[in-house]
Amino acid sequence: MYPYLRYTKSIVDAFITNKKAQPLAFDQVSEVTVRCSITDIDPMFEMNNGRVLTVYDIGRTDFIIRTGLAKQLLKNRWGMVVAGCTIQYRNRIRLFDKVTIKTQLVGIDERWLYLEHSMWVKGKPCSSVLLRTGVTKGGKVIETAKVLKALGEPNLVMSPEPWVQEWIASNKDHRWPPMAKD
Structure with missing residues (x-):
């Protein structure tokens, strides 16, 4: 199930209650802290790889709100879409670990905004997604x-x-969609 309560709390924190949640420039890093909960884990008692991407939504939302982009999305009736990603896992996130999500913009081109998220536990990087x-x-x-x-x-x-740029170039060679064999 999607973590609606945590997601809603992150929106409230970014808009209202979190005194650390100062406005950000696009070249600054957003940081949000969550705790790995029972709904995040797999049978190995660590954060499920699919849940990692879902929890990154919390970091992205904080970044969007604090940079002022959320206000423009609402004002102009715009939406936001994720059109591609690549992820790397390095260290496990265990049940009840305190996780810091860092989000930063790492590039802009004519059409896309490229964001990097990373998750940290006790100062160690656990995963990163572009x-x-x-x-x-x-x-x-x-x-x-x-x-x-x-x-x-x-x-x-x-x-x-x-x-x-290397990732962008390699994606141009990606075969999509795979063709079914007759």
């Missing part, structure tokens, strides 16, 4: 120039970092 995200209007991704203008940052240039 996301290709886009702002949508009427179900279609709009140009990032329009988004940046709405945010009051029309001149912001943040070319994707080299490792992100």
Whole structure:
């Protein structure tokens, strides 16, 4: 089940109650802390790999709210979509571990915002995910120039970092969708 209570709490914290939740510039890192709960674990008593991506939604939402993007999404009736991701796992997250989710923008191109999330327990990185995200209007991704203008940052240039550029290039070679054999 989706962690609606934690997700709602993160929205309230980002908007209202968390005194640390100061506005962020696009080049700053958002940090949110959650605890690995019984609904997050698999039979090995560690956070399920699929749940990791779901919990990253909490970090992304905090980043979107604190950078002012959420306000523009609502004002302009825009949506936000994840159009691709790649994830790496390094260390286990166990039941009741206190997890810090860090979120940062690692690149912008004409169409996409590239976000990196990472999860940390006791100062050790546990996982990292790179996301290709886009702002949508009427179900279609709009140009990032329009988004940046709405945010009051029309001149912001943040070319994707080299490792992100490699990922973008490799995705162009990805065969999609796989063809079924007759």
